[in-house]
Amino acid sequence: MEAFTGDSFFEKVYDVVRLIPSGRVTSYGAIARFLGSGGSARMVGWAMNSSHSQLNEIPAHRVVNRIGMLSGKHHFGNPDFMQKLLENENIKVENDQIVDFDSVFWDPGKELETF
């Protein structure tokens, strides 16, 4: 995948997040592990925090923690905005948690295993 030409860890994260198809979600740890950083899942979240800085729109609402909880909803300006976006993609959210998370989970390492 020549798409992953990002020099920094952040740009790689942005690339992966952008590749998340509509109606699917992934976790910070999955992205971190896919990038080979393993335990640096926090950096993925931090990259999301800086994602507003990017000119490209980052679908950060498709990135949640490993249990499918909308841990970062408070960073979307309005807490309900993230859930709204997910519901707009046929992803059910209940009590700040994605319903049937296992079905909508998108693993970069699995979907992009050719990498």
Place this chain on the structure above:
DNA sequence: TTGCTGACCGACG
């Protein structure tokens, strides 16, 4: 330059 913080995760008791 040093040190604290953070949208996480896994291990341990």
Place this chain on the structure above:
DNA sequence: CCGTCGGCCAGCA
């Protein structure tokens, strides 16, 4: 089962 702790690394005061 549930609370706690360490590690990961880039920004910022």
